[in-house]
Amino acid sequence: MSTLLETPSDRLLAAVRQLLTAKGVMTHDEIAERIRITDAASPAQGARMVARAWTDPAYRARMLADGAKAAEEMDIPMRGMPPLGVLEDTAEQHNLVVCTLCSCYPRAVLGYPPFWFKSAAYRARAVRDPRGLLLEFGTVLPAEVKLRVVDSTADYRWMVLPLRPAGTEGWSAAQLAAIVREGDMIGTTFPRLP
Amino acid sequence: MGGVSKFMCDAVDVEPHVLNDFDREVDAIRALLGARKVMSVDELRRGIEAIPEADYLRLSYYQRWIRSITDNMLARGVFSEAELRAALEDTK
Amino acid sequence: MSALLAPGTVVRVRDDWPETRGPCHIRTPHYLRGARGVVEKHLGAFANPEELAFARPAKVLNLYHVRFVPAAIWPDAGGDALVVELFESWLEAAA
Numbered sequence: 001m002s003t004l005l006e007t008p009s010d011r012l013l014a015a016v017r018q019l020l021t022a023k024g025v026m027t028h029d030e031i032a033e034r035i036r037i038t039d040a041a042s043p044a045q046g047a048r049m050v051a052r053a054w055t056d057p058a059y060r061a062r063m064l065a066d067g068a069k070a071a072e073e074m075d076i077p078m079r080g081m082p083p084l085g086v087l088e089d090t091a092e093q094h095n096l097v098v099c100t101l102c103s104c105y106p107r108a109v110l111g112y113p114p115f116w117f118k119s120a121a122y123r124a125r126a127v128r129d130p131r132g133l134l135l136e137f138g139t140v141l142p143a144e145v146k147l148r149v150v151d152s153t154a155d156y157r158w159m160v161l162p163l164r165p166a167g168t169e170g171w172s173a174a175q176l177a178a179i180v181r182e183g184d185m186i187g188t189t190f191p192r193l194p
Numbered sequence: 195m196g197g198v199s200k201f202m203c204d205a206v207d208v209e210p211h212v213l214n215d216f217d218r219e220v221d222a223i224r225a226l227l228g229a230r231k232v233m234s235v236d237e238l239r240r241g242i243e244a245i246p247e248a249d250y251l252r253l254s255y256y257q258r259w260i261r262s263i264t265d266n267m268l269a270r271g272v273f274s275e276a277e278l279r280a281a282l283e284d285t286k
Numbered sequence: 287m288s289a290l291l292a293p294g295t296v297v298r299v300r301d302d303w304p305e306t307r308g309p310c311h312i313r314t315p316h317y318l319r320g321a322r323g324v325v326e327k328h329l330g331a332f333a334n335p336e337e338l339a340f341a342r343p344a345k346v347l348n349l350y351h352v353r354f355v356p357a358a359i360w361p362d363a364g365g366d367a368l369v370v371e372l373f374e375s376w377l378e379a380a381a
Contacts, residue, residue: 005264006249009254012260012261012264014284015284016260016264020273026227034226038222093366100195101195101196102239121206122206124195124202124204128202147365148365148369149368151315153315154313154373155330197363234338234339236335239335240311243311
């Protein structure tokens, strides 16, 4: 392995940028455009899907069958993105997503992965000590609810479809989407009223 | 990392961390290399796993990525070690 | 590709450690090697990441969601079920 790889990272980036643009692999404009596209993906996208699933049973069924198609239906760009699986929470069972091998994350619908999702502590503990882990997010899972942990190891990306909180009867999809946060769709927290 | 004992007592840092320009540019370059079939996500991961453990733990998330990307560009012959050395000189 | 495994099929993850034999990239977590699980669902077929990682021609393999009992892997485990994506090349019939 080349010892040049030990060069400080900001200099590696500058050199790689210079070489890739000089060789026509990509342009500066394309890099800037890609940053804009990635910045635009955010948990608000996934939240719109969750809110619609809470208010539209037919959409809910389609979302559980094929998350990527259901995302496209909401005008979320999925081209070139990995398949998206949706994990349904029920009164009896709660889902928690982790990627123990790296940090696979449903970026198309949630944006950049949060810092904690990429941390060694989260990745190690989610599979072995998930209840203890949830407590650190302020989440107490009732003892009678089964906890199902999904380790995202291969080609799929996974999001959780959480339970709709009580007290939101009659709310519009837009009102509901506003209360769904990033962690609610990974399973570290539950949606709650503001 | 799954279930590895030495991390079991580590608290999770649940605070938000804002990405900086370095992070976002590395992320974008990775995405473009993937879209153009110049480097698969599996090659990125292999390159990250090839980082010696002491360096791995010292480097930030996207610092690992730029190191793996550079490693893969050399392995694929997208640029040579001599070209990389010259380009690094320019960054001094 | 091999014949599809039906949901409910009991399988064992191969107790193999290619990491000890040289450079490789394996998407089957260490903690599952040798573990018994149950096929939950066929997720589709995808190019083998062990080949893709080295930019080599990759065979298309069936991918499954397989469910494990965490307490059978770690005595102190806290969850009730653990579900992992695994390629058919890592699954064998459970004895």
